[in-house]
Amino acid sequence: MDSATTSQVQLTVNGKPVTLELDTRTSLLDMLREHLGLTGTKKGCNQGACGACTVLVNNRSVNACLTLAAMCQGASVTTIEGISENGRLHPLQEAFIRHDAMQCGYCTPGQIMSGIACIQAGETYSAHAVREFMSGNLCRCGAYQNIVAAVLEVAEQAGGRR
């Protein structure tokens, strides 16, 4: 039985096919940052406890730090670098700027990816619902008020507010 400690993985990142031969220990987070140069996704705790590394895998939000790259065979991954279209920011990115929903900005990519998942899930009927859905994203600067306001605004624009 194969006992190699590297593994080949083929997946799609922000719409582009990628094939990599990686040490099996490589997390999806390190794959994105170290191997693909996509440093928008941040490493906060590396333990699933902060949400800075949130990306979408097959359109569901996950912690990239606890995801092994080898387990993403065939998956479609979307990171903060993949959400703008034709050079235009995603509506939630624009709303974050309008609402000043950040201070240091370290948690922001994760917040935005989680916010996109929140709006998609329709969990935007109240500020409380947004806070609960996004509780896996800590903000040490305490920008929560403005983050929630930005998410609610985009949900409303998208008609997603129930």
Next chain:
Amino acid sequence: MMPFAFQRATALADAFAAAANRGRYVAGGTTLVDLMREGVETPERLVDINALPLHEIRLRPDHLEIGALARMAQVAANADVMRLYPAISQALLLSASAQLRNMASMGGNLLQRTRCPYFRDVTSACNKREPGSGCPARDGVNRLHAILGTSEHCVATHASDVAVALVALDASVRIASPEGERRIPLEQFYRVPGDTPHIEHVLRPGELIVAIEVPAGPHTEQSTYVKVRDRQSYEFAVTSAAVALAVDDGRILDARVAAGGVATVPWRMRHVEAALIGQPLSASTFRAAARLSVEGAVPLTFNAFKIELLPRTLVRALETLETLAVPAL
């Protein structure tokens, strides 16, 4: 992290063969990858079981069947689970974060390891991680540790929320191996630490959990899960309670009670149930029964408050059901 080999299993037979070759199953990886990075777990080979057909949730005539690879988020949002087994859905929604619930499987959830900080820290002694090395939690930082089911060798809590709801609702796990399948009540699946805290359950090496089964009954619809935490979300339980009641004309016909955050394994409380059954649905019934929950509890330096908090958590859960039991006008 120690280097390891990695392979994907596409059929049960592959998984068993890989496990026999010192392989360790990985589903969501949210426990295993985390503990491998801490050096607490050091498997030589990981066997990715996610391609196995164990993702379905099915409502059978006399029970609910949850595939071991169903995700926490998927089970929590399942319409049958929400309607017929609300305590299961609630316990899941009160667990971890949206991201982790998308990743984590139900089988992995049952097998998650304790959050005791001494267990997670390889520079510290821990009888669970290194048998015979000692238990620093006994005289250390033990505010979040157990008061029930402890031994002098280990006082770590079992951290799963949904396991508490499942134990209350008489769930069983179906376990497969090359020899066939066996079914074990979840309550008997877990082992209290005693003098072997490193042995946490009855799963044999290479055995695979394939499904969780929860029987139907008149009480399951009237079930709820209450979790008390240090912060409102994304936090493990300080105390928790899963309760279910079958009620007729203001009298309790049947009851199920289990507690979390307080015990070394998900803790079923049959003596509390016995004190509820046959009694009128009332605050005094709840309080008298809940008092019994801490009989035999052994508090540590910093967690004696749980002796007060646990009965209150149970009363809160029972009161939640009482409100539901009042027929809508």
